Ligand SMILES: Nc1ncnc2c1ncn2[C@@H]1O[C@H](COP(=O)(O)OP(=O)(O)OP(=O)(O)O)[C@@H](O)[C@H]1O
């Protein structure tokens with residue numbers, strides 16, 4: 343009698359957050375995303391999963407008595423990259439680098455890998471040795487410690503890592519890596535999770551740093567389950583519009599450093615060039631004689647950056663006026679527009695309001711409130727803001743200007759770039775100890791007062 347083939351068991355995974363379900367569901371109950379469930383084969387081996395970061399002997403130890411391993415960081419050779427990492431790579435850490443297609447992930451990592459003195463293994467499943475060599479030559483790189491492996495099978499990659507024992511391994515990209523012991527296709531939730539966990543266990547065991555490059559979905563989130571972001575130590579995003587020349591590197595999560603630091607790069611024919619003074623870059627194309635343009639100083643991590651905030655207010659011919667916020671939270675803009683309308687008596691409810699932070703930066707700092715209000719009112723009244731003035735401050739619902747931090751850093755950066763005046767919350771002025779730049783500091787208490795003093 344013919345043997346009936348055993349039906350393979352399948353299960354469903356949410357590709358956004360990794361939640362498992364025995365049946366397909368339209369909306370994920372965990373993350374609320376629609377149409378994210380994909381069917382995958384159930385892993386039958388039920389073997390041990392390599393999720394643990396350290397090998398436990400089953401005995402708990404007193405943390406006080408644990409001899410901590412020295413975690414001497416090693417540098418990439420690219421200062422902007424090191425800054426975002428928190429000062430370089432920690433041996434044994436695993437880093438997820440994600441970004442839009444073609445943004446320059448492979449270029450950045452190849453440049454960093456070639457600039458390092460330590461042994462590096464670059465594993466690519468996306469490009470052949472010739473393609474990588476073409477890029478290597480185009481970027482004018484030369485390294486005696488950089489090894490290349492065109493491979494996608496996990497165990498082969500693990501074998502090479504164990505044999506070569508490099509300081510850094512680059513996996514370009516994790517979506518192409520697969521484990522033969524699983525029947526799921528490369529890039530599936532199960533494969534991503536298992537391969538990352540396996541690489542993490544190896545990284546911790548051998549104290550080798552691993553950078554895994556990940557794709558971003560069309561919605562802008564890191565492709566693959568959220569669990570990937572939980573497993574790794576650091577999540578770094580490489581952002582920017584591929585049509586524009588600058589790129590921003592920022593940490594979304596970092597177990598070994600601040601998440602506020604940014605690294606700024608310029609994409610050129612010969613690769614990515616570090617931008618050591620981003621203020622100059624962001625103000626480069628500024629036209630100082632337009633309405634709705636305000637210069638502000640935002641502190642990203644430890645570094646102050648000067649930026650231009652642009653506001654455009656136009657009459658709305660339809661009942662429903664448009665509001666577009668590019669670079670700040672949309673709800674924050676709505677609140678500020680309500681404050682302007684109520685406290686400053688400017689009727690914006692019948693006007694379209696467009697707001698843009700130039701340079702493609704996204705600012706979450708509250709010091710952006712006052713420049714946003716000034717830019718919107720400047721465009722609404724068709725009245726120019728003093729082009730030699732930098733403005734920063736938080737705006738409360740009562741129209742009051744509230745204090746902000748890092749005042750001295752902002753004053754110094756504005757002075758360094760040749761600005762003559764800086765407008766700050768009056769309550770922040772007492773934290774200024776010395777102002778060596780000679781820039782005039784103007785303190786304001788209310789939005790209406792700020793507008794009066796800022797208009798030319
Ligand atoms: N010959 C070239 N001359 C100048 N710039 C180039 C050249 N080739 C590629 N580039 C630049 O490099 C970018 C692609 O870089 P890279 O391949 O590192 O991106 P990626 O993020 O790794 O892409 P993917 O997601 O496809 O792997 C292109 O968008 C382009 O700006």
Ligand SMILES: [Mg+2]
Nearest residue numbers: 447448468514
């Ligand atoms: Mg690439």
